[in-house]
Amino acid sequence: MDCIGSTSESPYILLLKAALLIPISHYVLGFLFLLSVFLYNYLEMYFIQELLTGFKGQYVSLTFNSCCDLYQEVVSKCKLLHGRVSSTPWLCSPHFQTIFLQFFERVPACNYQRQLFKTPDGGTIALDWLRNVDVKKPSSEGSDGIPSDDKTPIVVVIPGLTSDSSSAYVKHLAFKMAKSGWNVVVSNHRGLGGVAITSDSLYNAGYTEDIRKIIDHLHTQYPQAPLFAVGTSIGANVLVKFLGEEGVDTPLVGAAAICSPWDLLIGDRFIKRRAAQRIYDRALGIGLKAYAQLHQSILPRLKDWESISKISCIRDYDKHVVCVLANYETVDTYYRKVSCGGYVAKVGIPLLCISALDDPVCTRETIPWDECRANKNVVLATTQHGGHLGHLEGMTAKSLWWVRAVDEYLCALNSSSLNRREKIQNTTVDSPLKSIDEAPYVNVMNGLVKRHQVK
Numbered sequence: 032m033d034c035i036g037s038t039s040e041s042p043y044i045l046l047l048k049a050a051l052l053i054p055i056s057h058y059v060l061g062f063l064f065l066l067s068v069f070l071y072n073y074l075e076m077y078f079i080q081e082l083l084t085g086f087k088g089q090y091v092s093l094t095f096n097s098c099c100d101l102y103q104e105v106v107s108k109c110k111l112l113h114g115r116v117s118s119t120p121w122l123c124s125p126h127f128q129t130i131f132l133q134f135f136e137r138v139p140a141c142n143y144q145r146q147l148f149k150t151p152d153g154g155t156i157a158l159d160w161l162r163n164v165d166v167k168k169p170s171s172e173g174s175d176g177i178p179s180d181d182k183t184p185i186v187v188v189i190p191g192l193t194s195d196s197s198s199a200y201v202k203h204l205a206f207k208m209a210k211s212g213w214n215v216v217v218s219n220h221r222g223l224g225g226v227a228i229t230s231d232s233l234y235n236a237g238y239t240e241d242i243r244k245i246i247d248h249l250h251t252q253y254p255q256a257p258l259f260a261v262g263t264s265i266g267a268n269v270l271v272k273f274l275g276e277e278g279v280d281t282p283l284v285g286a287a288a289i290c291s292p293w294d295l296l297i298g299d300r301f302i303k304r305r306a307a308q309r310i311y312d313r314a315l316g317i318g319l320k321a322y323a324q325l326h327q328s329i330l331p332r333l334k335d336w337e338s339i340s341k342i343s344c345i346r347d348y349d350k351h352v353v354c355v356l357a358n359y360e361t362v363d364t365y366y367r368k369v370s371c372g373g374y375v376a377k378v379g380i381p382l383l384c385i386s387a388l389d390d391p392v393c394t395r396e397t398i399p400w401d402e403c404r405a406n407k408n409v410v411l412a413t414t415q416h417g418g419h420l421g422h423l424e425g426m427t428a429k430s431l432w433w434v435r436a437v438d439e440y441l442c443a444l445n446s447s448s449l450n451r452r453e454k455i456q457n458t459t460v461d462s463p464l465k466s467i468d469e470a471p472y473v474n475v476m477n478g479l480v481k482r483h484q485v486k
């Protein structure tokens with residue numbers, strides 16, 4: 032009382048004096064606390080939410096047309112797609128989920144057998160096979176390829192941007208599928224997988240000619256083996272665009288598209304928005320620059336190597352390399368023309384799409400919800416968490432949820448009545464697509480089935 036009454040000092044000076052009495056260490060603690068709150072939010076961590084729910088994870092949300100045979104006959108039997116997806120507790124951030132696999136090689140050993148495939152324009156594609164027998168009895172290694180009358184189903188894997196058969200997530204997928212009875216073939220993009228470019232064109236997000244040739248080749252070579260395909264990231268864009276271009280007229284029986292970018296224009300704007308996203312943009316841009324420079328001597332149509340040496344993001348690469356080689360006037364034209372979202376309506380075979388809503392590379396803003404609902408050949412599964420091609424689960428982050436989900440789905444599809452192509456062709460022709468606004472659709476979320484009839 033005395034002190035307050037008698038003082039003539041300014042209250043601000045008093046506050047400052049009081050502040051100086053607090054030990055430095057308390058300031059340091061306070062700063063660290065604020066920093067961790069900031070980082071927790073910046074890295075979009077969800078550890079506390081997971082802790083509160085006992086790390087049980089969140090349910091998968093399924094979006095499909097109410098007369099979707101793929102759902103009735105196949106997806107309804109997939110336990111994983113009707114369960115929860117939980118994350119590795121110490122990887123509760125889409126960024127940790129995405130980055131972890133790049134740096135920690137906890138992947139199964141895959142002893143691929145390589146086959147070089149020549150495209151009509153003189154290009155070379157490395158097909159890396161991991162057969163069911165290679166995984167079942169590793170002692171049989173070195174035995175010759177697959178007999179032409181083999182009935183074992185084949186799954187073709189189309190990797191993402193700058194990825195190939197040696198990428199961690201591709202190995203996870205190949206190993207898991209080979210183990211559960213498939214012959215897996217990774218179709219490396221041109222110039223990846225350690226092979227030289229042998230014609231002056233590179234792969235891009237919309238170039239479907241290579242996968243068309245590969246699928247035809249596999250179908251001719253192994254006419255008895257049902258063919259399936261899985262595309263990841265840019266590979267998913269290529270696959271969905273290809274399926275849209277082919278409609279029912281493809282030897283493929285079914286497919287899965289994982290973490291597709293869907294709309295490259297929106298994706299481009301998104302990846303430039305925040306500092307966190309620009310790190311991915313930069314990392315991928317530098318990878319692409321190295322890819323172009325590695326093959327410099329075989330790309331005479333590229334003249335501006337000065338600009339190419341300054342590439343620091345995906346858009347730069349698309350401008351100085353893709354647009355030049357593939358004759359697109361501008362980068363945005365390229366993005367508009369090749370985005371697979373617009374092809375979803377024309378997909379004529381069973382297609383499962385998996386996307387994580389917190390994917391920091393391929394944003395949820397691009398997901399074509401309406402198109403997936405309108406096409407009865409498509410089921411879209413979205414997860415709350417998982418990052419880009421992450422979905423690492425378990426205490427030791429040993430397995431990827433999407434890999435298990437793809438395996439379960441393809442096995443269910445392989446043994447379903449939809450496996451017969453005639454039937455798929457018939458049902459598709461019988462009831463052509465309704466427009467989006469006419470189509471009834473179904474949402475399955477949190478285990479509840481909600482039916483919406485749209486007028």
Ligand SMILES: *[C@@H]1O[C@H](CO)[C@@H](O)[C@H](O)[C@H]1NC(C)=O
Nearest residue numbers: 184211212213441442445446
């Ligand atoms: C695929 O289906 C065939 C026929 O039903 C079956 O023999 C085969 O084991 C299945 N393969 C896989 C990997 O599910």
Ligand SMILES: *[C@@H]1O[C@H](CO)[C@@H](O)[C@H](O)[C@H]1NC(C)=O
Nearest residue numbers: 452453454455456457458460
């Ligand atoms: C389609 O269905 C009809 C009977 O509805 C059947 O005779 C035919 O074999 C099926 N397949 C094709 C490719 O038409």
